[in-house]
Amino acid sequence: MAKNPAAPDADATVPTGPGKHRPTPSRAEQEAARKRPLVADTKEARARAKAELASQRERARIGMANGEEKYLPVRDRGPQRRFVRDLVDGGWHPGELLMPLMLIVILLSLVPNTAIVYYGFAALWLYILVVVVDMIITSVRVKKLAREKFADRTEKGLGWYGAMRTIQMRFMRLPKPQVKRGGRPV
Structure with missing residues (x-):
C-alpha cells in the first residue's frame, strides 16, 4: 500500500509525548510581541x-x-465631622475676624507714630487671647455635644477640628457651611 502524499500522516498531526511541539521563539520575537504603545499618542x-x-x-x-x-477628604468625612461643622458654622466666633485684624495692624505698623503701633499690637495680642479662649470653649462644647449625640462612638480630634474651623473666615471654609448662622446641626 502506497501512502497518499496529499493526506497528512496521522502520526505527524497528533503530537505524542511531552514537550511543547513548537520551536522556541527568539528573544527579539518575544520582545516584539510584548511591545505595544502604553498611551495612545x-x-x-x-x-x-x-x-x-x-x-x-x-x-x-x-x-x-x-x-x-x-x-470629601478623609479628615472631613463622617456624620460626626458633619455635626461639628454644622455646630461651628451655626454660630459667631471671634476667630473669623483675626485675619482682617492682622491686616489692619500691619497697616498701622506703617504709621510713624510709635504709640499707635504699640497699641495696635497690644490690641492684636488681646484679641488673639480672646480667640484662643473661644477655641478652648468651642472644643469643650463640641466634645460634650458629640458625646451626648453619638454616645461612645465619638472620634478623636473632634474638638480640635471644631476649634480650627472657628478661626477660618466663613466664606473660605471648605466644605462650605451647610447651616445659616443661628442654625442648629441636624
Missing part, C-alpha cells in the same frame, strides 16, 4: 483625556464645596 486622545480629567476635577471641587461625602 494622538492629539485627539490627549485632548480627550485632558478634558475628561478637567471635568472630573470640577465635579470633585463642586462636590467637596457642597459637602458630598464621596468627594
Whole structure:
C-alpha cells in the first residue's frame, strides 16, 4: 500500500509525548510581541483625556464645596465631622475676624507714630487671647455635644477640628457651611 502524499500522516498531526511541539521563539520575537504603545499618542486622545480629567476635577471641587461625602477628604468625612461643622458654622466666633485684624495692624505698623503701633499690637495680642479662649470653649462644647449625640462612638480630634474651623473666615471654609448662622446641626 502506497501512502497518499496529499493526506497528512496521522502520526505527524497528533503530537505524542511531552514537550511543547513548537520551536522556541527568539528573544527579539518575544520582545516584539510584548511591545505595544502604553498611551495612545494622538492629539485627539490627549485632548480627550485632558478634558475628561478637567471635568472630573470640577465635579470633585463642586462636590467637596457642597459637602458630598464621596468627594470629601478623609479628615472631613463622617456624620460626626458633619455635626461639628454644622455646630461651628451655626454660630459667631471671634476667630473669623483675626485675619482682617492682622491686616489692619500691619497697616498701622506703617504709621510713624510709635504709640499707635504699640497699641495696635497690644490690641492684636488681646484679641488673639480672646480667640484662643473661644477655641478652648468651642472644643469643650463640641466634645460634650458629640458625646451626648453619638454616645461612645465619638472620634478623636473632634474638638480640635471644631476649634480650627472657628478661626477660618466663613466664606473660605471648605466644605462650605451647610447651616445659616443661628442654625442648629441636624
